[in-house]
Amino acid sequence: MLSITVIGAGIAGLWQACSLAKAGFAVRLLEQGDETLSGGCSWRAGGMLAPYCEAEVAEPLVVRLGLRSLELWRNWLPAFSQNGSLVVAPSRDPASLQRFGRLTQGYETLDGAAIARLEPALAGRFNGALYYPTEAHVDPRQALPRLLREARELGVETVFHRSAKLSDVDSDWGIDCRGLAAQDAWPELRGVKGEMILVKSADVRLQRPVRLLHHRHPIYVVPRDEGIFMIGATSLESESRGGVSVRSAGELLTQAYSLHPAFAEAEILELNAGLRPAFPDHLPRILSRGRHLFVNGLYRHGFLLSPALAEQVVQYLRRGAVEPELFHEY
Ligand SMILES: Cc1cc2nc3c(=O)[nH]c(=O)nc-3n(C[C@H](O)[C@H](O)[C@H](O)COP(=O)(O)OP(=O)(O)OC[C@H]3O[C@@H](n4cnc5c(N)ncnc54)[C@H](O)[C@@H]3O)c2cc1C
Numbered sequence: 001m002l003s004i005t006v007i008g009a010g011i012a013g014l015w016q017a018c019s020l021a022k023a024g025f026a027v028r029l030l031e032q033g034d035e036t037l038s039g040g041c042s043w044r045a046g047g048m049l050a051p052y053c054e055a056e057v058a059e060p061l062v063v064r065l066g067l068r069s070l071e072l073w074r075n076w077l078p079a080f081s082q083n084g085s086l087v088v089a090p091s092r093d094p095a096s097l098q099r100f101g102r103l104t105q106g107y108e109t110l111d112g113a114a115i116a117r118l119e120p121a122l123a124g125r126f127n128g129a130l131y132y133p134t135e136a137h138v139d140p141r142q143a144l145p146r147l148l149r150e151a152r153e154l155g156v157e158t159v160f161h162r163s164a165k166l167s168d169v170d171s172d173w174g175i176d177c178r179g180l181a182a183q184d185a186w187p188e189l190r191g192v193k194g195e196m197i198l199v200k201s202a203d204v205r206l207q208r209p210v211r212l213l214h215h216r217h218p219i220y221v222v223p224r225d226e227g228i229f230m231i232g233a234t235s236l237e238s239e240s241r242g243g244v245s246v247r248s249a250g251e252l253l254t255q256a257y258s259l260h261p262a263f264a265e266a267e268i269l270e271l272n273a274g275l276r277p278a279f280p281d282h283l284p285r286i287l288s289r290g291r292h293l294f295v296n297g298l299y300r301h302g303f304l305l306s307p308a309l310a311e312q313v314v315q316y317l318r319r320g321a322v323e324p325e326l327f328h329e330y
Helices: 011-022 060-076 094-103 112-118 140-153 179-184 246-259 261-265 302-319
Strands: 003-007 026-030 085-088 108-111 128-132 157-159 173-176 190-200 210-212 219-223 228-232 267-278 285-289 292-296 327-329
Touching (some): 011 173, 085 094, 246 261, 292 302
Parallel strands (some): 173 292, 285 327
Antiparallel strands (some): 108 128
């Protein structure tokens, strides 16, 4: 049986470890942080699985792999939130909703009454919306530990507090999923800072992620269990590991408040920021150097793309076949 070491237990590494173990490889997963899995970018993510909405800014490759990933998430975890997603715009700005519709597919157009039926909390607040019924979302803080549990059940050997590089690995294959830390191997990898806020409100109920379009400060609000909402996210060309700026917090909260005024009374639970690992073209890559593979550049799509990228790696190791747009050999 071929042995494989995966480095990094973010969303990319965890999906790799589970998929490779399921495919019959002997897998070891090394992570420099602890078992809370809270050290990487993945802990700070919204967890939206929104291939259609992402087409507003992403290439067709991301949409194609994202649609495949949605199927893989469903096969793995049939009970996760599959309520679609909703896109709204301020009533004075219908053009931004039309533009979003032109750039995307897979939606139904809703009027005010249909919005009220779908999300009663938003009744009377918007004249129109785009509804993407097949999109979904997961709570990263539930999905990451669940993937770790699954990896262990599949026989993956998991080692925490172990900082490693592929050059240290003695397995048949090594897979580097270190996110932004792989800048030492790929200097063109950069961090795109995303700030987010977690709030708790007993007065707002949403069934699905809602994106509020805005020419300068678009936001999304992702509902989680127990009245918790993730409000995200900025996108800043900064690799500062600092937290959330006062300006960003103000913008995110003001927009959340304009989505629903009850957010004004919500309790702030957490202000946090992650660095999204991105290549210059914002596309994910599987980079090969001999018996080493690097899975990186997941940018704003780590949850959306990790299952499909893991499937691609399994196919590559079994048959040498992989989506050509993804694969780069050095
Ligand atoms: C605010 C925000 C919102 C987002 N929302 C979404 C969303 O809704 N949907 C979506 O699909 N994506 C979203 N993203 C993007 C997503 O979070 C990233 O694409 C994803 O987390 C990247 O995952 P990764 O596994 O490559 O990196 P990471 O999550 O950073 O994982 C890398 C892991 O490697 C470990 N590591 C590093 N160096 C070493 C070493 N030497 N040895 C051992 N271990 C090491 C780290 O500790 C870490 O655990 C969002 C990002 C942000 C910041």
